[in-house]
Amino acid sequence: MMNNISVITMFFLSGLSETMKYKFTLFSLTLLCYCLIFLVNVSVIVTIILDKNLHEPMYILLCVLCMNGLYGTTGFYPKFLWDLLSPVHVISYSGCLVQAQVMYSFACSDLSILAVMAYDRYVAICQPLVYHSIVSKKRLIMLACYSWLTPFCIVGLNVLLTSRLKLCSPYIARLFCVNWIIVRLACYLAETTVNSIVAYMAIIIYVFHGLFIVLSYMILIKTCVNSKENRAKFMQTCVPHLISLITFLVTILFDVMNMRMRSSDFPQPLQNFIAIEFLVIPPIMNPLIYGFKLTKIRNRILGVLTFKTKLCMY
Numbered sequence: 001m002m003n004n005i006s007v008i009t010m011f012f013l014s015g016l017s018e019t020m021k022y023k024f025t026l027f028s029l030t031l032l033c034y035c036l037i038f039l040v041n042v043s044v045i046v047t048i049i050l051d052k053n054l055h056e057p058m059y060i061l062l063c064v065l066c067m068n069g070l071y072g073t074t075g076f077y078p079k080f081l082w083d084l085l086s087p088v089h090v091i092s093y094s095g096c097l098v099q100a101q102v103m104y105s106f107a108c109s110d111l112s113i114l115a116v117m118a119y120d121r122y123v124a125i126c127q128p129l130v131y132h133s134i135v136s137k138k139r140l141i142m143l144a145c146y147s148w149l150t151p152f153c154i155v156g157l158n159v160l161l162t163s164r165l166k167l168c169s170p171y172i173a174r175l176f177c178v179n180w181i182i183v184r185l186a187c188y189l190a191e192t193t194v195n196s197i198v199a200y201m202a203i204i205i206y207v208f209h210g211l212f213i214v215l216s217y218m219i220l221i222k223t224c225v226n227s228k229e230n231r232a233k234f235m236q237t238c239v240p241h242l243i244s245l246i247t248f249l250v251t252i253l254f255d256v257m258n259m260r261m262r263s264s265d266f267p268q269p270l271q272n273f274i275a276i277e278f279l280v281i282p283p284i285m286n287p288l289i290y291g292f293k294l295t296k297i298r299n300r301i302l303g304v305l306t307f308k309t310k311l312c313m314y
Contacts, residue, residue: 007166008093008167008170009092009093010090010091010092010093010170011090011091011092011093011096011170011171011172011177012088012089012090012170012171012172013083013089013090013091013172013174013175013176013177014089014171014172014173014174015089015172015173015174015175015176015268015271015272015275016083016084016089016175016272017268023084023085024084026084027081027084027085030077030080030081030084031081033077033280033284034073034077034081036284037069037070037073037077037280037283037284038070038073040284040287040288040291041066041067041069041070041283041286041287042066042070043287043291044062044063044066044287044290044291044297045063045066045067045070047297047300048060048062048063048297049063051296051300053296054296054297054300057120057135057140058117058120058121058124058237059296059297060140060144061113061116061117061120061140061143061144062117062286062290062297064113064144064147064148065110065113065114065117065244065286066286066287068106068109068110068113068148069110069282069283069286069287070283071102071106071109072102072103072106072107072109072110072279072283073279073283074102075098075099075102075103075106076099076102076103076175076176076276076279077279079091079095079099079176080175080176083175091177095177096172096177096182097159097162097163097177097182099176099177100159100162100177100178100179100182101152101155101156101159103176103177103178103279104151104155104158104159104179105151105152105155105156107252107278108151108154108155108202108206109147109148109151109152110248110282111151111206111209111210111248112146112147112148112150112151112206112209113147114209114213114241114244114245114248115147115209115212115213116143116144116146116147117241118212118213118216118217118241118245119143119212119216120135121216121220121237121238121241122216122219122220123135124233124237125220125223125224125230125233125234125238126219126220126223154202154205155179155202157198158179158195158198158199158202159179161194161195161198162179162182162183162195164191165182165183165185165186165187165191165192165195166186166187166188166191167182167185167186167187168185168186168187169185170185171185172185174275175272175275175276176275176276179199180199183195183196210249213245217238217242220234220238221234240289240290243285243289244282244285244286244289244290247281247282247285247286248278248282251277251278251281251282252278254274254277255274255275255277255278
């Protein structure tokens with residue numbers, strides 16, 4: 001058993017090697033981006049928690065989505081900011097596995113939460129009379145726990161299987177640790193068979209999540225076409241969800257294509273941006289889209305800002 005334990009204690013991240021001459025500019029932009037992500041997500045979370053009128057399934061699920069955004073970005077930005085100011089870009093073996101766990105579970109949880117939100121909108125529009133009995137407080141808690149714990153356990157199993165591999169290289173050509181790249185560093189490909197099987201099973205599970213969302217919206221669109229009231233509901237509550245879903249899928253798709261192509265034709269800065277898109281665009285876009293589109297949240301936030309502005313004037 002001891003022979004399977006890696007002797008590598010540190011990994012070297014080479015993703016920043018070609019951009020260090022702009023490190024202070026990158027540091028400033030990254031810090032600004034992280035502060036913006038933190039501000040907009042915390043604003044939505046605090047608004048929903050403090051306002052009892054927003055203690056409804058749709059808003060609670062939005063709160064869960066914003067919390068997940070904070071979770072995922074916290075796993076990347078502090079370390080990345082440190083690397084921008086450091087001459088050597090290294091991460092410990094255990095820290096690398098933890099970061100891989102956070103990155104993957106964040107992405108999978110986002111898709112799970114979006115699937116639960118699609119289910120909530122389907123019931124609200126297609127079965128409004130029984131909405132509160134179907135999406136009860138108990139079931140909502142179960143769905144929220146499912147959207148967090150299931151991805152965490154699935155990704156945790158992948159990372160656990162990765163930790164048993166004997167690695168032959170400490171170099172990762174990315175800005176952060178990614179589970180499949182660590183697996184590629186294994187000395188013996190035969191040892192990675194179980195990792196591949198579990199990874200493909202996870203992919204199948206989340207492809208079904210995507211199909212479920214598509215099916216839900218096909219039914220929703222069909223239901224809303226002939227009803228003016230349902231069309232209004234769809235535009236008010238479903239359009240932000242659709243924008244969030246499309247934004248998430250596009251960013252993940254670009255990253256997957258970038259990883260699978262393994263092309264050196266793209267400059268390193270472009271590859272870096274593609275790699276971190278899902279940590280930049282969705283965490284900023286989601287709270288902003290919902291904050292502006294959902295009337296209750298927009299009015300509540302504007303009310304607080306107006307009140308504070310009047311206090312400052314006095």
